[in-house]
Amino acid sequence: MKEEIIIAGFGGQGVLSMGKILAYSGIMQNQEVTWMPSYGPEMRGGTANVTVILSDKKISSPILSNFDTAIILNQQSLDKFENQVKPGGLLIYDPNGITRHPVRKDIRICTIEAVDISAELGNSKAYNMVVLGAFLKKKPIVSLENVIKGLKKSIPERHHSLIPMNEKAISVGMEKVKDINTI
Amino acid sequence: MAEHILMKGNEAIAISAIRNGCDGYFGYPITPQSEVMETLMEEKPWETTGMVVLQAESETSSINMLYGGASCGKKVMTSSSSPGLSLMCEGLSYLAGAELPCVVVNVVRGGPGLGTIQPGQGDYFQACKGGGHGDYKMVVLAPSSAQEMYDFVDLGFDLSFKYLNPVMILADGVVGQMMEKVELKPMKPRWSDDYIKSTFKWATTGKTPDRKQNVITSLALDAAVHERLNYKLQQKYKQMEQEDVRFETFMCEDAEHVIVAYGCMARICESTVELARKEGIKLGLLRPITLYPFPTAEINRLVPQLKTMMSVELSAGQMVEDVRLAVNGRVPVNFFGRLGGIVPSPEEVFEAFKKEIK
Numbered sequence: 001m002k003e004e005i006i007i008a009g010f011g012g013q014g015v016l017s018m019g020k021i022l023a024y025s026g027i028m029q030n031q032e033v034t035w036m037p038s039y040g041p042e043m044r045g046g047t048a049n050v051t052v053i054l055s056d057k058k059i060s061s062p063i064l065s066n067f068d069t070a071i072i073l074n075q076q077s078l079d080k081f082e083n084q085v086k087p088g089g090l091l092i093y094d095p096n097g098i099t100r101h102p103v104r105k106d107i108r109i110c111t112i113e114a115v116d117i118s119a120e121l122g123n124s125k126a127y128n129m130v131v132l133g134a135f136l137k138k139k140p141i142v143s144l145e146n147v148i149k150g151l152k153k154s155i156p157e158r159h160h161s162l163i164p165m166n167e168k169a170i171s172v173g174m175e176k177v178k179d180i181n182t183i
Numbered sequence: 184m185a186e187h188i189l190m191k192g193n194e195a196i197a198i199s200a201i202r203n204g205c206d207g208y209f210g211y212p213i214t215p216q217s218e219v220m221e222t223l224m225e226e227k228p229w230e231t232t233g234m235v236v237l238q239a240e241s242e243t244s245s246i247n248m249l250y251g252g253a254s255c256g257k258k259v260m261t262s263s264s265s266p267g268l269s270l271m272c273e274g275l276s277y278l279a280g281a282e283l284p285c286v287v288v289n290v291v292r293g294g295p296g297l298g299t300i301q302p303g304q305g306d307y308f309q310a311c312k313g314g315g316h317g318d319y320k321m322v323v324l325a326p327s328s329a330q331e332m333y334d335f336v337d338l339g340f341d342l343s344f345k346y347l348n349p350v351m352i353l354a355d356g357v358v359g360q361m362m363e364k365v366e367l368k369p370m371k372p373r374w375s376d377d378y379i380k381s382t383f384k385w386a387t388t389g390k391t392p393d394r395k396q397n398v399i400t401s402l403a404l405d406a407a408v409h410e411r412l413n414y415k416l417q418q419k420y421k422q423m424e425q426e427d428v429r430f431e432t433f434m435c436e437d438a439e440h441v442i443v444a445y446g447c448m449a450r451i452c453e454s455t456v457e458l459a460r461k462e463g464i465k466l467g468l469l470r471p472i473t474l475y476p477f478p479t480a481e482i483n484r485l486v487p488q489l490k491t492m493m494s495v496e497l498s499a500g501q502m503v504e505d506v507r508l509a510v511n512g513r514v515p516v517n518f519f520g521r522l523g524g525i526v527p528s529p530e531e532v533f534e535a536f537k538k539e540i541k
Contacts, residue, residue: 020362024189027364033189035362039215039300060453062361065528154189 001031001056003141004064006081008049009073014128017154018071019050021132024150025142026054034062047076054141071135073114078102088183092134102180109181110138117176118169126169133173144170185366192332192358195365196262196288197222199336200234204373206257207235209248211267214300215356216290219262232373242267246274246287253283254399256379256386258340262288264356265306266297268314275349276315279416280401282385284343286336287321288352290359293497293524301524302356304446307501310353311475318413320420322350322427323474325445329363331472337371342427346419347385353474355497357447357526420476429472430481434460438467440540441485443506444495445471447526452495454529455536466536474502482509491540493517495532497525 005022009015019035026033037050051067053059070081072093082102085091090108095101096115112134118127136142142150147170151163190198197219200208210220220238228234239245245261252259263271268289278285289310293303306314310323322342324335335352343350380388390396403409431449434456435441444452449470459466469485471478482492491514494503503518510516519535521527527535 020189023362027187027189033362033364035189036357037360039356039360059450060457061451061455061529062357062447063451063526063528065530 001054001141003054003069003139004067005052005054005069005071006049006064006067006084007052007071007073008047008077008081011046011048013048013073014125015048015073016050018128018132019052020154021147021150022052022054022142024154025146026150028146028149028153029142031056032059034059036062047074049077069135069139071131073131075099090138092131092138092177094131105181106183107181108138108179108183110134110177110179112173112177114173117172121165121169121172123165123169126165129166129169130173130176133170133175134177136170137174137177185368187364187366189362190329190365191218191360191362192326192329192354193218193262193290193360194222195329195333196336196352197226198365198367199333200260201226201228201232202367202370203337203340204232204258204371205234205260205336205340206373207237207248207252207259208261209237209239209245209252209259210261210263211239211242211245213264213267215292215302215359216262216264216288218359219288219290234373242270243274246271246278249285249287250274250278250281250283253278253285254281254387256374256383256388258284258286258344258374260286260288260336260339262290264290264292265294265303268306268309272309272314274315275321276313276317276319277401278349279315279319279321280317280412281399282347282416283349283399284340284347285349286339286343286352287349288354291353291355291497293522299524300356302447302497302526303522303524304355304448304497305499305501305522306353307474307496307498310351311477311505319416320423320475321348322346322423322476324350324352324429325472325474326352326354326358327446327449327470328358329361329365332358333365333367337368346423348419353446355446356524361447424476427473428476428478428480430478431470431472432481433468433470435467435469435485437465438485438488439465439490440493440536441467441469441489442493442495442532442536443469443471443482443502445474445502448495448497451527451529452532455532458529458533459536471502477505477509479505479509482506486510486513489514491515491517493519493536493539495535496520498522
């Protein structure tokens with residue numbers, strides 16, 4: 001198994017931490033992982049993205065130009081990464097604020113209305129976990145049990161009381177993901 | 184089972200320093216390596232192992248704090264990024280001249296000048312050809328993963344005390360910022376004062392009546408004395424070249440072409456080799472782990488089976504000069520590099536490689 005993922009959106013949406021939780025979940029099931037962020041001034045208010053690779057084998061390049069999955073959370077990132085999804089790959093996006101929707105027919109496309117869902121859950125900070133749930137529904141590459149273990153590892157102990165709320169957000173994300181284009 | 188932690192290369196440097204008996208870290212923040220000192224400050228090792236962590240007022244100051252700590256036989260280190268390293272070069276020359284051990288980490292960004300905070304490999308010349316003045320060398324270790332960032336701190340201390348000479352870990356923004364799985368090796372305690380006193384007879388540990396005072400200096404105004412010191416240093420560098428060359432090869436057994444790349448570019452070029460093999464092109468990868476001493480002998484060994492070599496770097500072409508020296512005109516040595524903090528993908532390197540061999 002090898003899954004190459006780009007997660008991209010605005011700084012503050014939890015792009016980097018979602019990637020970190022995914023990477024930690026991979027470690028929990030004895031996989032090799034890399035987490036490579038775009039770093040620098042663009043993280044302050046601008047776009048943020050992270051490349052996450054989970055693999056059963058040693059990972060060579062952490063820098064990629066094509067991805068199995070793109071998880072897209074703003075228009076700029078959609079414009080940039082739609083064409084970098086491998087044919088037959090998966091694109092998940094939050095339609096909130098999107099005016100130009102993806103057009104490719106050779107990839108699976110799904111939406112997750114995570115802004116609305118996290119607001120309904122009463123916790124906008126759970127936004128990225130809703131999106132993570134949507135991804136895991138479509139590609140169950142890590143088990144929910146390992147995601148929870150990953151969460152425990154990647155957030156400080158004083159915040160562990162928030163884990164049940166995150167778990168809830170993941171399961172709602174799993175329920176509410178919608179297919180837009182199937183192949 | 185050993186414990187595996189997800190961490191950035193920079194965090195691995197900090198955790199490894201604490202776990203490998205480092206006595207003191209002196210640094211000044213700069214992107215893309217600020218997590219080194221941030222992690223040390225969070226871990227508060229002064230409460231556990233007794234390691235000192237100090238933010239100096241500048242890079243010039245931190246490198247001279249290393250000189251002081253190393254003079255006492257302590258395991259000391261600093262980390263910085265390119266512009267900060269330039270400020271440390273005078274100190275590095277003094278440390279080498281005074282034969283003092285220390286570990287210096289450079290998480291390289293794009294230069295020259297303040298440049299960019301994005302990854303670079305343009306400090307190869309500075310690290311390997313002497314950024315400071317005089318005839319000195321340092322063992323230069325080039326990690327390409329978070330695990331190697333962790334491992335090379337320990338190795339760096341071992342080598343620096345073996346040779347009584349600074350050792351540099353030459354990383355880059357990718358290796359520093361990337362998170363990977365890191366296996367934590369067993370803790371090594373800090374050396375006791377008694378151990379240091381009895382093992383390092385040169386160290387300034389406080390004069391006792393039974394010995395002459397130890398003087399640590401790089402100054403030798405008597406020409407004959409100074410020439411002897413220089414020959415002694417050169418002897419050490421020869422020994423490094425004989426005993427401590429480190430490298431890794433990937434699919435070189437039947438290779439007709441070999442890419443030479445280090446650090447993050449070695450990881451990227453490994454994928455390029457896989458792309459080439461899918462197209463039936465016999466491409467291999469040589470990854471120097473020590474940039475000085477350079478794996479010249481391995482290149483010599485490979486050349487007879489090769490049609491071309493190519494150096495791939497995040498620079499305008501620096502390591503390529505050492506590859507050309509080793510190849511000595513026997514096969515064409517090509518070059519591909521990106522500048523300004525741009526990191527090429529495996530596909531981009533492959534396209535550049537194909538263009539060169541046409």
